[in-house]
Amino acid sequence: MGIAEELGLRVSPGLRVVALTGAGISLESGVPIFRGKGSMWEIPEARRLAERAGPPWNTRETWEYYEWRRGLVSRCKPNRAHYALAEMERYFEDFLLITQNVDGLHAKAGSRRLLELHGSMWRGRCIECGRVIDLPETPLKALPPLCPCGRPLRPDVVQFGEPIDPVVLDAAFKASKKAELFLVIGTSAVVHPAAQMPLIAIEGGARAVEINPNATPLTPFMSLSIRGRAAEVLPRLWEELLSSALG
Ligand SMILES: [Zn+2]
Numbered sequence: 726m727g728i729a730e731e732l733g734l735r736v737s738p739g740l741r742v743v744a745l746t747g748a749g750i751s752l753e754s755g756v757p758i759f760r761g762k763g764s765m766w767e768i769p770e771a772r773r774l775a776e777r778a779g780p781p782w783n784t785r786e787t788w789e790y791y792e793w794r795r796g797l798v799s800r801c802k803p804n805r806a807h808y809a810l811a812e813m814e815r816y817f818e819d820f821l822l823i824t825q826n827v828d829g830l831h832a833k834a835g836s837r838r839l840l841e842l843h844g845s846m847w848r849g850r851c852i853e854c855g856r857v858i859d860l861p862e863t864p865l866k867a868l869p870p871l872c873p874c875g876r877p878l879r880p881d882v883v884q885f886g887e888p889i890d891p892v893v894l895d896a897a898f899k900a901s902k903k904a905e906l907f908l909v910i911g912t913s914a915v916v917h918p919a920a921q922m923p924l925i926a927i928e929g930g931a932r933a934v935e936i937n938p939n940a941t942p943l944t945p946f947m948s949l950s951i952r953g954r955a956a957e958v959l960p961r962l963w964e965e966l967l968s969s970a971l972g
Contacts, residue, residue, distance in 0.1 A: 728962065729969035732932040732948055734906060736970035741819040743904040744810055745922055746826060746955075749911020749937060753956040754801045756828050759794075782879035783852055788868040791880050795846055795863040803834035806910065806955035809963045811835035816967070821900040825912060825919055827882050840897050842889050842919060849878030857881055894918060901926045909935040911955045914943045923947075936962070 729736050748758050757765040765771040774790040811834045814820045823840045824831055829847045831839050844850075849858045851872035858878060860870055869877035883889055898921075901907065907926035914920040923943055927933050932948040935941065936958045944950050951958050 727969045728949070728965050732906075732934070734932055734966075736966045738816060738818050740817060741900075741903055741905045742813065742817045742908070743821045743823065743900050743906075743922070743926060743931075744813070744908040744910060745912060745914070745919060746810070746822070746824045746831070746910045747912025747914070747919070748826060749913075750804075750806050750955045751801070751826050751828050751830055752911070753806065753954055754804045754828075754830055756798055756801050756826075756830070765794075765797075780884075781852055782884060783869055783877040785868045787879065788865065788870070791846060791882075792864055792868065798828045798830075798846065799863050801828070801830065803830045804956040806959040807831055807834035807836070809960045810910075813963060814838050821897075823897045823900070823919070823922065825916065840893050842883070842893060842897065844880070844882040844890075846880055846882055848881035850881040851876055851878055889918065897922060898925060901931075902929050904929065904931040907931045907933045908959075909933065909937070909941075909943060909947070910959060911937060913937070913939075913941045915941070934962070 752758060759765060771793065774793050778787040778790040807830050810822055814822065814836055821838050821840065822831060822836050823842060825842050827843050827846045829845050847861055849860050849870050851874060853876040854872060854874045856872050858872060872878050901922040902925055904926040907923050909923050923933050924946060927946055935943060935947045935950045936955050938952060938954055
């Protein structure tokens with residue numbers, strides 16, 4: 726029996742699909758994790774830079790830290806899981822990708838219907854006029870980079886303890902509520918509010934599939950949990966779903 730049948734899903738372009746991704750999907754592209762055990766926090770240089778970064782986040786010191794991170798991430802490429810999600814977006818008419826990652830790899834892989842819950846390290850935001858400016862080049866010519874209004878920009882990244890943009894959050898919850906298939910990929914989903922999204926989807930009747938090398942607090946709620954790395958599992962899952970639609 727195929728996965729679609731097992732889930733009781735009829736796969737067609739009209740199926741409403743939401744995917745939620747976290748650090749696990751980027752780890753396979755070599756993006757260092759930024760918190761916890763085995764993270765870049767354990768690298769003295771990163772720690773020294775991180776400790777000098779801080780509110781209001783539009784300082785030269787903050788950008789020195791971000792440039793260090795941006796330099797590392799600029800050498801990372803999207804992996805097969807990122808590309809599978811971009812393909813799914815092209816197939817399904819009602820598809821949304823929600824990510825907790827700030828590394829920009831989903832956009833690089835071609836995803837456009839994308840909500841970056843925590844922002845992106847490839848953009849700056851002005852705390853005076855609110856403009857959001859793309860900053861794709863690293864190293865930047867000047868630190869801090871400036872807004873067209875003349876004020877220094879901060880990274881367009883939600884810092885620990887800061888709220889997520891309510892417009893972004895609202896769109897994520899709305900899509901989750903009406904999803905028929907919800908994929909949880911490479912996230913331990915312990916960080917709220919992202920952790921609530923699959924639960925809201927399940928409450929609304931969605932089938933939920935988790936892809937993670939380890940069990941997570943969400944595992945007991947899933948229709949299906951696949952233990953493995955996203956770059957291996959997701960392309961196979963997508964291929965199987967697609968063949969069940971064609972068959
Ligand atoms: Zn400005």
